[in-house]
Amino acid sequence: MRLSKHDLFQMDDEWLKKLPAELLLEVSKRLLHDVKALQDQLNKNPGNSSRPPSTKPPWEKARDPDVKKGVPAEAAAGAGDGAADGAADGAADGAGDGAADGAAVTADGPAPAKETAPPATEECPLPGEDSGKRPGKQVGSPGHGRTQKLAVTDSRAHRPEHCAACGGALAEDAESQAYTAWDEIDIAPPVEGSIGLTFSVTRHTLLEVRCACGHVSRARPWRAPPDAQWEKVELGEWRLVGPRLAGVIVLLALRMRLSRASIRELLREVFDLTLSTGVIDETIREAGRASFPLEDALVDDIVQVAQLHIDETSWPESGALLWLWALVSPSSVLYLIGPRTREMLENALQDGYTGILVSDGYAVYRNWENRLRCWPHLMRKLRGLAESSDGRVSRVGQEMEGLLTALMAAIYAARLDPPPQALPERYAAEVERLRHLCEVHRTDQHPALRSVVREFLYDWKVILRPLAEPLLPLSNNAAERALRHWVISRRISHGTRSEAGSRAFALLASVIETCRRRGASAWQYLGTVIAAARKGLQLPALPAIPAAA
Template sequence: MSTPPAGISEADWETWPAGARELILSQHEEIELLRSQLTALASELASLRERIGRSSRNSSKPPSSDGLGFKPPERRKGSGRKRGGQQGHPGSGPELLPIERVDEVVEHHPDACRRCGQLLDGIDPEPLRHQVIEIPPITPLVIEHRLHRLVCPCCSTSTCASLPADVEASHYGPRLSALVGLLGSAFPLSFSKTQALLQQLVGVEMSCGAIARVRQRLSAALAEPMAEALDAARRQPVAYVDETGAPTGNADGNNPTGKRGWQWVMVTAVVTVFIQGLSRSTAAAIELLGNAFGGIVVSDRFSAYNHLPVMQRQLCWAHLIRDLVAIAERPGASAEFGAELLGLQQQLFGLWHRYKEGKIDWPALQQSCRPIRQAFETTLQQVVELGYQRGERTPWASTVRTCQQLQKVAGGLWTFLENEGIEPTNNAAERALRQSVIQRKISHGVQSASGAMCRSRLLTVTTTLRQQGRDVWEFLEQAWIAHHRGGVMPSLLSDP
């Protein structure tokens, strides 16, 4: 006896011919199969549409991957005024240099009156000043040291003179070597462009091998400042951290499996430190932060930072906004909840910007943000309670999973409201990594572990010195001299 389909009583079912019942059952099974296939295809289609629609606005994709067809968000309407300085604006043209920096003064006197032609004589106590800044022809200073070998008239032993301690053993002096390092870090030039610039600008010809050797010697000179900077960064109360891909070759045999390589950065109030390795794991994060970091880490939600207590974390809201945009762009209930969460985020940052502009104080910011926090967490809870079926891969399921992940680290979203002086985003770390990303696009990475170490040390020094407003070229020259000739190594922690 077969079970009748839904909607047909057993009494009526038994009165139907056997052939009709078999046909109806087979069609019913086929309909159920087609329904399940349609549901799966609809879920797959929605997933594919979401994947196609991913951009830098709703995912972690970089803006450079958006493509030509991507429509950026509408920009705010202009003020209607013309470009450039407005009437009444004081302007920011070139200022006159102080007289002590003037190398030559040329006096110009009028010969006769411009009206009647009367000859003129005298000196204007406050003449109009016009300065012309020019670069003199740059030629390298080449000093040849001749080491004479003399034969003793008594014992016939030949003795050769030695280079003085203050003479560079390399073919390239400290200032030129510092420039070579500068062109590969603060100014991310490839080896070929460094060659061309040195030859055209200063008249020095260097091979790629010579440039590499100079940078390796400079890297050795920066080992002490690098260790000093890393130690100081680990003792700071707040650190902004991030990581990006950094291709590393196997020229020295240290990367036989061809791992991608990663550049890590830690930005603090006093120094910015870069470390490049072959891992993007928790161990790599600990290598950067140290085993006993006691400050607050501002980062994205990458799992490598999950070893830290939530109270020590501030999750980046810039990354979170992209997730909220992705939720709002999904169909159905996701769009409704996403729009609500985005609205709360906009209220939050509206208050934050008012605080940064000095329009409200710290207690007012905290008090005003409490209801926003409560509403945000309540909305997350509502999404999670609606739930989804296990194994489901629909846009709604993605929304629930995102909200579940946020609930697990919810405390880390609001650390910036509990501790004054913390930013709600890790934009500082992303800006610091931009230099490394540019180098990656230009040079396609490094070829060895020593090259990775060299790049990290140069980026650490140049970025930190720029952060402090100090002379990078001078620091590199002093570090080179101190390491290779002896002397006091300059400090990255010194006041400018």
């Protein structure tokens, strides 16, 4: 029987020193047995137990040898989303382990042996082996065009305005004829008093016009020049998906967390519109490139706020470990995907932020002196000490937790009814006791206790700043809430698969969340952004910040 926390709580160095040799040997045997059991428990991982791949720490996923050709470890292992992890884990624990130990047995005797798998070939590798092929359509594979016939509801002719040879203006009545065309599917603008969506199919016809000089000039759709930051992401007028429909697709993919295949199914089932997953993916990446200039506008808004909440979470990109950063203000949110380094944050803030930075204890944030620490983070660490199996550590943790809880209650009370005496003077004894506990245990042998008290001492003034300014925030919940939606998205999609995909994801998430905070329709605003970007025009400004109530 394993020693309980109650048992361990009574054991310390002094107690062990008083034990006779015989009893000390017996206690050592019990402790050795428990240590081995706990080590086996800690050593469990998705490769040697029924634990789901999602239980791996992000840094282990990044260097997982199972990552194949940009597919994250979770996908390579066949893991589902987070909702299925617990059920799969429990089911595997109860059944499945014993069945694999020997041959299956049926009521009629031993079951027939399973057929062996065929040998691996270049066209059909064995399960788990790498075929050496890149994901997606292979070079030389036959393609196919659209099979759905669309009824054209509108048409637009595009004429060249000037002769490509002599540069002269082309007359409106000059001889012309169509040489090519494309259809654009879009959501028609709403009609006042009506609800629902109406689709339109516009045929864009490109004309060629003969000039008086005899040269025939052709109208050409606008296309953005190549951009090294957006390799293989085209931006231009010639598109099957119209701007407003593109905005809806982006909203479904990011805000509603639907996969490309699910978006395709929804459009087909609800609107009888068939789009390939390739077109849907191109639309999302094109929307990211179209929104790229808005990043500067978001940064300008972010660096001007008085208080900025910031947090980060792991984000896999094609098997590499990156981090999703969230810089949050009341009216704007900026997401960035990149390394977890000081340079990443300095580039985002352009070294020009002078407001208060609210964060957790990550060392990168310590480069900003004007900052605040998240007290709930500290309270959770003290709660961990208070629940320690080491009685001495538990008592220190409980006392520190009680002191910080009293100070937190005093700050909340001061916000409602300011006391006649300043809080630092009124609670000087509690602050001094907390400081004393940190100083006494800064070289403690217990690693967790030593780490926590050193963290308090290093950020002492930053942590206790709200005591002198009670109106300052005590938590970093704003940034954590801003990340929560995308953490769920990460568990479903396993991150992104390319640098351009990460950049598009962060930009579109920033625009969507900023629109939500400003009370604007995200998909309609994205539609106007995409429409302007496809013609090379200046993008519309971000939705206005609503006046405070």
